[in-house]
Amino acid sequence: MQCNYAMKGSRTTMESENLPILRIRVVKFLIQSAHDLxxxxxxxxxxxxxxxxxxxxxxxxITSSNASRNWLLQPITESNLQLFALVSxxxxxxxxxxxxxSIKLLKSFGDKMIKEQHFMTRDLLDAEVIFMQILKFxxxxxxxxxxxLEELLIQFKEVAKVGELVNWEACMDVMDLLYEKEETxxxxxxxxxxxxxxxxxxxxxxxxxxxxxxxxxxWVQFVMPFIEEDIVxxxxxxxxxVLETDTPIARKVARA
Numbered sequence: 001m002q003c004n005y006a007m008k009g010s011r012t013t014m015e016s017e018n019l020p021i022l023r024i025r026v027v028k029f030l031i032q033s034a035h036d037l038x039x040x041x042x043x044x045x046x047x048x049x050x051x052x053x054x055x056x057x058x059x060x061x062i063t064s065s066n067a068s069r070n071w072l073l074q075p076i077t078e079s080n081l082q083l084f085a086l087v088s089x090x091x092x093x094x095x096x097x098x099x100x101x102s103i104k105l106l107k108s109f110g111d112k113m114i115k116e117q118h119f120m121t122r123d124l125l126d127a128e129v130i131f132m133q134i135l136k137f138x139x140x141x142x143x144x145x146x147x148x149l150e151e152l153l154i155q156f157k158e159v160a161k162v163g164e165l166v167n168w169e170a171c172m173d174v175m176d177l178l179y180e181k182e183e184t185x186x187x188x189x190x191x192x193x194x195x196x197x198x199x200x201x202x203x204x205x206x207x208x209x210x211x212x213x214x215x216x217x218x219w220v221q222f223v224m225p226f227i228e229e230d231i232v233x234x235x236x237x238x239x240x241x242v243l244e245t246d247t248p249i250a251r252k253v254a255r256a
Contacts, residue, residue, distance in 0.1 A: 002181070003246060004028065004144075009052065021053070021211050022078055022081065023056060023182060024180055024181075024182075025078065026051075026056075026078065026081045026082060026085055027048070027051075027052055027085075027179050028054075029082050029181050030047060030048060030051060030085040030086075030177050030211075031044070031048070031084055031087070031179070031180070032061060033085065033086060033089060033113065034047065034089060036113075037089065037096075037101065037105075037111070039089060039092075039093060039101070040090075040096065040097060041097050041146065041172060042096045042141075042147075043089065043092045043093050043095075043097060043151045044092075045087070045144060045145070045146035045172075045175065046091045046092040046095060046096060046141040046144060046146070047088040047091070047092040048179050049141060049144040049145070049146075050087075050088045050091065050092065050135065050139060050141070051084065051085055051088035051109065052182075053177055054135055055084060055088065055095065055131060055134055055135060056158065058134050058135070059076060059134075060238075061074075062215075072123070072126060072127055072130055072131065076115075077116070078115070078116070079115075079116045079117035079119075080127075081118070082113070082114045082116065083119055083123065083124070083127050083186050084127055084130075084131055085115075086106050086109070086124070086126045087109055087124065087128050087131045088131065089101060089106075090103070090128065091097070091124075091128065091131065091132075091139060092104055095128070095139065095141060096141075103121060103124055103125070104121075106124060107119070107124060107245055110124070121166065122256065127210075143191055144191055145175065145191040145194045145195050145198070146175065146195075147191075148191050148194075148195035149171060149175070149190050149195035149198055150193055150198060152196065152199050152220075152223070152224075153166060153171065153199060155220070155223060156216075159219070162203075162211050162213065163204065163214075164208060164213045164226075165207045165208070165211060166176070166199070166202055166203050166206055166207060167202065167205075167206040169201045170197055170200065170202045170205055170206045174198050174201060174202055174205075174238060174242065175198055177241060177242060178194070178198075181241050189221075192224055193224075193230070193231075193234065194234075196220045196224050196231055196234075197231060197234035197235050198238065199216075199220065199235075200216055200217065200220060200235045201235045201238040201239055201242070202233060203216050204235070205239075205242070217231060217232070
Protein backbone atom coordinates (compact mmCIF):
# COMPACT_ATOMS: atom_id res chain seq x y z
CA MET A 1 0.00 0.00 0.00
CA GLN A 2 1.31 3.40 -0.98
CA CYS A 3 0.59 6.45 1.17
CA ASN A 4 2.33 9.46 -0.27
CA TYR A 5 1.89 12.67 1.70
CA ALA A 6 4.50 14.66 -0.24
CA MET A 7 3.88 16.85 -3.25
CA LYS A 8 4.73 14.88 -6.37
CA GLY A 9 7.05 17.55 -7.66
CA SER A 10 9.18 17.46 -4.52
CA ARG A 11 10.13 13.80 -4.77
CA THR A 12 13.70 13.20 -5.86
CA THR A 13 13.71 10.68 -8.68
CA MET A 14 16.65 8.69 -9.99
CA GLU A 15 17.44 10.75 -13.09
CA SER A 16 20.88 10.10 -14.55
CA GLU A 17 22.25 13.51 -13.54
CA ASN A 18 21.14 12.92 -9.93
CA LEU A 19 22.71 9.47 -9.55
CA PRO A 20 25.97 10.41 -7.77
CA ILE A 21 24.32 12.92 -5.40
CA LEU A 22 21.41 10.61 -4.68
CA ARG A 23 23.72 7.69 -3.91
CA ILE A 24 25.76 9.77 -1.47
CA ARG A 25 22.64 10.90 0.40
CA VAL A 26 21.17 7.41 0.67
CA VAL A 27 24.47 5.83 1.76
CA LYS A 28 24.79 8.51 4.45
CA PHE A 29 21.20 7.71 5.45
CA LEU A 30 22.11 4.00 5.76
CA ILE A 31 25.20 4.77 7.85
CA GLN A 32 23.24 7.10 10.14
CA SER A 33 20.41 4.57 10.43
CA ALA A 34 22.88 1.84 11.45
CA HIS A 35 24.19 4.18 14.15
CA ASP A 36 20.73 5.15 15.39
CA LEU A 37 19.51 1.54 15.43
CA UNK A 38 22.71 0.51 17.25
CA UNK A 39 23.39 -2.49 15.04
CA UNK A 40 26.65 -4.43 15.22
CA UNK A 41 29.42 -3.38 12.80
CA UNK A 42 29.09 -6.63 10.84
CA UNK A 43 25.41 -5.84 10.28
CA UNK A 44 26.19 -2.30 9.16
CA UNK A 45 28.93 -3.22 6.71
CA UNK A 46 27.11 -6.24 5.35
CA UNK A 47 24.16 -3.94 4.67
CA UNK A 48 26.43 -1.41 2.98
CA UNK A 49 27.91 -4.13 0.81
CA UNK A 50 24.50 -5.48 -0.15
CA UNK A 51 23.04 -2.06 -0.85
CA UNK A 52 25.89 0.11 -2.16
CA UNK A 53 28.08 -2.49 -3.88
CA UNK A 54 25.37 -4.73 -5.32
CA UNK A 55 21.79 -3.48 -5.16
CA UNK A 56 22.28 0.16 -6.15
CA UNK A 57 24.52 -0.52 -9.20
CA UNK A 58 21.96 -3.06 -10.44
CA UNK A 59 19.23 -0.42 -10.61
CA UNK A 60 20.76 1.16 -13.70
CA UNK A 61 19.82 -1.95 -15.66
CA ILE A 62 16.16 -1.81 -14.71
CA THR A 63 14.02 -0.68 -17.62
CA SER A 64 10.70 1.09 -17.41
CA SER A 65 8.92 -2.05 -18.57
CA ASN A 66 10.08 -4.34 -15.78
CA ALA A 67 10.28 -1.57 -13.17
CA SER A 68 6.60 -0.83 -13.63
CA ARG A 69 5.72 -4.14 -12.03
CA ASN A 70 6.08 -2.50 -8.64
CA TRP A 71 5.62 1.15 -7.65
CA LEU A 72 8.74 0.99 -5.46
CA LEU A 73 10.82 0.87 -8.66
CA GLN A 74 8.74 3.13 -10.90
CA PRO A 75 9.85 5.78 -10.44
CA ILE A 76 12.86 5.17 -8.22
CA THR A 77 12.78 7.97 -5.64
CA GLU A 78 15.09 8.90 -2.81
CA SER A 79 12.42 7.86 -0.31
CA ASN A 80 12.12 4.45 -1.93
CA LEU A 81 15.89 4.02 -1.86
CA GLN A 82 15.88 4.91 1.83
CA LEU A 83 13.35 2.14 2.33
CA PHE A 84 15.63 -0.31 0.50
CA ALA A 85 18.54 0.87 2.66
CA LEU A 86 16.53 -0.05 5.76
CA VAL A 87 15.70 -3.39 4.14
CA SER A 88 19.42 -4.06 3.64
CA UNK A 89 19.94 -3.53 7.39
CA UNK A 90 16.98 -5.80 8.11
CA UNK A 91 18.33 -8.61 5.92
CA UNK A 92 21.83 -8.19 7.33
CA UNK A 93 20.54 -8.36 10.90
CA UNK A 94 18.81 -11.64 10.06
CA UNK A 95 22.08 -13.02 8.71
CA UNK A 96 24.32 -11.98 11.58
CA UNK A 97 22.35 -11.70 14.82
CA UNK A 98 20.20 -14.01 16.88
CA UNK A 99 17.81 -11.13 17.55
CA UNK A 100 17.35 -9.35 14.21
CA UNK A 101 15.68 -5.99 13.79
CA SER A 102 11.92 -6.35 13.97
CA ILE A 103 9.63 -5.12 11.24
CA LYS A 104 7.75 -3.10 13.87
CA LEU A 105 10.95 -1.28 14.83
CA LEU A 106 11.88 -0.61 11.21
CA LYS A 107 8.39 0.66 10.44
CA SER A 108 8.51 3.08 13.37
CA PHE A 109 12.05 4.16 12.50
CA GLY A 110 11.12 4.73 8.86
CA ASP A 111 8.14 6.86 9.87
CA LYS A 112 10.52 9.20 11.71
CA MET A 113 13.43 9.24 9.29
CA ILE A 114 11.90 9.08 5.79
CA LYS A 115 10.39 12.50 5.31
CA GLU A 116 8.81 12.54 1.87
CA GLN A 117 6.88 9.29 1.97
CA HIS A 118 4.99 7.21 4.50
CA PHE A 119 5.46 3.48 4.11
CA MET A 120 3.28 0.72 5.47
CA THR A 121 4.42 -2.62 6.90
CA ARG A 122 3.36 -4.26 3.65
CA ASP A 123 5.74 -1.97 1.77
CA LEU A 124 8.68 -3.17 3.86
CA LEU A 125 7.80 -6.77 3.05
CA ASP A 126 7.42 -5.98 -0.66
CA ALA A 127 10.73 -4.09 -0.66
CA GLU A 128 12.49 -7.07 0.91
CA VAL A 129 11.24 -9.35 -1.87
CA ILE A 130 12.27 -6.87 -4.58
CA PHE A 131 15.68 -6.40 -2.96
CA MET A 132 16.26 -10.16 -2.87
CA GLN A 133 15.08 -10.59 -6.45
CA ILE A 134 17.43 -7.89 -7.75
CA LEU A 135 20.31 -9.60 -5.94
CA LYS A 136 19.07 -12.93 -7.33
CA PHE A 137 18.83 -14.12 -3.72
CA UNK A 138 22.64 -14.07 -3.47
CA UNK A 139 23.07 -12.42 -0.08
CA UNK A 140 26.28 -14.00 1.16
CA UNK A 141 28.52 -11.59 3.05
CA UNK A 142 31.54 -13.75 3.94
CA UNK A 143 33.79 -11.99 1.42
CA UNK A 144 33.15 -8.34 2.25
CA UNK A 145 35.78 -5.73 3.09
CA UNK A 146 34.80 -5.54 6.76
CA UNK A 147 35.45 -9.25 7.32
CA UNK A 148 38.87 -9.14 5.65
CA LEU A 149 39.82 -5.96 7.51
CA GLU A 150 38.83 -7.40 10.87
CA GLU A 151 40.82 -10.58 10.24
CA LEU A 152 43.81 -8.62 8.96
CA LEU A 153 43.92 -6.40 12.05
CA ILE A 154 43.72 -9.44 14.33
CA GLN A 155 46.71 -10.97 12.53
CA PHE A 156 48.58 -7.66 12.71
CA LYS A 157 48.11 -7.47 16.49
CA GLU A 158 49.41 -11.03 16.81
CA VAL A 159 52.70 -10.30 15.05
CA ALA A 160 53.43 -6.74 16.20
CA LYS A 161 52.77 -4.79 19.39
CA VAL A 162 52.25 -1.66 17.32
CA GLY A 163 49.10 -3.30 15.99
CA GLU A 164 47.45 -2.41 19.30
CA LEU A 165 47.88 1.25 18.39
CA VAL A 166 45.84 0.98 15.21
CA ASN A 167 42.48 2.51 16.03
CA TRP A 168 39.63 0.21 14.98
CA GLU A 169 37.12 3.08 15.04
CA ALA A 170 39.35 4.96 12.63
CA CYS A 171 39.39 1.94 10.32
CA MET A 172 35.60 1.97 10.25
CA ASP A 173 35.46 5.75 9.80
CA VAL A 174 37.71 5.40 6.75
CA MET A 175 35.47 2.65 5.38
CA ASP A 176 32.38 4.84 5.88
CA LEU A 177 34.06 7.67 4.02
CA LEU A 178 34.98 5.43 1.11
CA TYR A 179 31.40 4.17 0.85
CA GLU A 180 30.15 7.74 0.78
CA LYS A 181 32.70 8.56 -1.94
CA GLU A 182 31.70 5.45 -3.95
CA GLU A 183 35.27 4.20 -3.80
CA THR A 184 34.49 0.72 -2.43
CA UNK A 185 33.37 -0.69 -5.76
CA UNK A 186 35.07 1.67 -8.22
CA UNK A 187 38.72 2.12 -7.27
CA UNK A 188 39.60 -1.24 -5.78
CA UNK A 189 39.91 -4.59 -7.47
CA UNK A 190 38.75 -6.67 -4.54
CA UNK A 191 37.54 -6.49 -0.92
CA UNK A 192 40.92 -7.93 0.14
CA UNK A 193 42.77 -5.12 -1.61
CA UNK A 194 40.52 -2.50 -0.04
CA UNK A 195 40.91 -4.04 3.43
CA UNK A 196 44.71 -4.03 3.13
CA UNK A 197 44.75 -0.41 1.95
CA UNK A 198 42.43 0.70 4.77
CA UNK A 199 44.63 -1.03 7.36
CA UNK A 200 47.79 0.65 6.09
CA UNK A 201 46.08 4.05 5.83
CA UNK A 202 44.66 3.70 9.35
CA UNK A 203 48.13 2.71 10.59
CA UNK A 204 49.57 5.91 9.14
CA UNK A 205 46.70 8.00 10.53
CA UNK A 206 46.48 6.67 14.08
CA UNK A 207 49.90 5.30 15.01
CA UNK A 208 52.37 7.97 16.24
CA UNK A 209 55.18 8.61 13.77
CA UNK A 210 57.82 7.63 16.32
CA UNK A 211 56.24 4.15 16.42
CA UNK A 212 56.52 3.58 12.66
CA UNK A 213 59.08 0.82 13.00
CA UNK A 214 57.12 -2.22 11.85
CA UNK A 215 57.38 -2.87 8.08
CA UNK A 216 53.64 -2.82 7.55
CA UNK A 217 53.73 -2.75 3.74
CA UNK A 218 56.03 -5.80 3.36
CA TRP A 219 53.91 -7.60 5.96
CA VAL A 220 50.68 -6.87 4.10
CA GLN A 221 52.38 -8.01 0.92
CA PHE A 222 53.37 -11.23 2.67
CA VAL A 223 49.92 -12.11 4.04
CA MET A 224 48.05 -11.04 0.90
CA PRO A 225 49.17 -11.49 -2.73
CA PHE A 226 49.53 -7.85 -3.74
CA ILE A 227 52.18 -5.79 -5.46
CA GLU A 228 53.47 -3.19 -3.01
CA GLU A 229 53.20 -0.38 -5.57
CA ASP A 230 49.48 -1.10 -5.97
CA ILE A 231 48.94 -0.91 -2.22
CA VAL A 232 50.89 2.34 -2.01
CA UNK A 233 48.73 3.90 -4.72
CA UNK A 234 45.52 2.76 -3.04
CA UNK A 235 46.67 4.02 0.36
CA UNK A 236 47.56 7.36 -1.21
CA UNK A 237 44.06 7.58 -2.69
CA UNK A 238 42.47 6.86 0.70
CA UNK A 239 44.56 9.51 2.44
CA UNK A 240 43.61 12.06 -0.22
CA UNK A 241 39.92 11.30 0.34
CA VAL A 242 40.38 11.65 4.09
CA LEU A 243 42.14 15.00 3.69
CA GLU A 244 39.31 16.30 1.50
CA THR A 245 36.80 15.99 4.36
CA ASP A 246 36.28 17.97 7.54
CA THR A 247 36.40 15.04 9.95
CA PRO A 248 38.41 14.23 13.09
CA ILE A 249 40.49 11.82 11.01
CA ALA A 250 41.23 14.50 8.40
CA ARG A 251 42.25 16.99 11.08
CA LYS A 252 44.56 14.40 12.66
CA VAL A 253 46.28 13.75 9.35
CA ALA A 254 46.57 17.47 8.63
CA ARG A 255 48.39 17.99 11.94
CA ALA A 256 50.79 15.09 11.34
